[in-house]
Ligand SMILES: [Zn+2]
């Protein structure tokens with residue numbers, strides 16, 4: 585692998601930086617310490633630093649030459665409400681919070697690239713380094729955009745990168761088109777009529793209706809969509825009843841998530857109404873759109889693929905991986921600007937090293953490789969004349 589020697593030399597302090605972020609995880613919109621660290625790092629390297637978008641967001645701007653082209657590179661900063669089970673020295677110092685998705689690594693890789701590009705600006709144009717809050721829960725990317733991200737810092741294209749456990753370290757995956765799914769949420773409130781458990785005929789049982797609805801909803805994907813399209817509808821919550829064993833409750837609530845490119849809300853609406861009528865109860869569906877699908881632009885995906893082939897060789901760039909049913913709020917940026925979101929191999933998912941697992945850890949061995957990709961992408965897309 586042809587990593588710039590200067591980047592290889594920065595491995596040690598990037599690892600130290602990553603471990604420090606890992607030990608101090610912060611949840612969505614609360615990334616204050618992380619945001620301070622990022623801003624201080626950028627400022628110390630003479631990079632123009634802007635703070636305040638979506639609260640804790642940080643944007644670093646680096647200009648070189650007189651070119652008018654501009655691209656944005658984005659990292660996420662937030663951690664998850666997970667209790668870490670790792671025992672290594674850089675484990676989370678904060679109970680119930682953990683960098684279980686590798687955003688500590690994403691931040692460190694982008695800072696490594698910013699540092700290198702500030703010291704060796706072999707490009708012509710503007711690079712915006714975007715550090716966004718709240719990827720995991722609430723669309724920090726969307727809020728930054730609503731607050732004027734791309735008006736304040738106009739760019740021609742945006743690029744993202746996520747570590748991917750299961751993909752060997754040293755490899756990357758690029759998709760042309762969809763790479764991550766959307767993530768919608770729903771609640772269904774069932775209103776019946778409470779009664780004595782021994783006199784069910786006097787009530788309207790929302791629990792039996794709910795059980796039927798949970799079963800019926802399993803057919804939405806298989807009977808509504810083209811079999812060659814993919815979707816997931818998972819019921820993840822079912823609440824009914826209290827402590828009593830002899831009371832039929834008056835209402836029940838079912839909740840879950842839908843991952844599909846086009847929403848299947850209408851089919852769910854029909855089933856809710858039909859099953860509720862059959863059981864003499866009322867059903868109200870509250871369907872909420874979440875992150876849109878993450879869709880890479882063909883030209884930018886091809887540009888990224890070529891940069892990656894130069895970096896790690898043809899054999900280490902996968903273009904055949906299936907999109908994931910996970911969701912990603914970088915999708916909001918890709919709705920505004922053309923761009924591409926790649927996966928960087930985090931190594932085998934042994935010992936529970938999977939995203940969102942309490943034994944996950946970002947792989948330190950890919951920090952400089954990820955930074956090198958960012959650097960090469962800038963040098964290629966903003967090639968100095
Ligand atoms: Zn995540």
Ligand SMILES: [Zn+2]
Nearest residue numbers: 685686687746
């Ligand atoms: Zn993530």
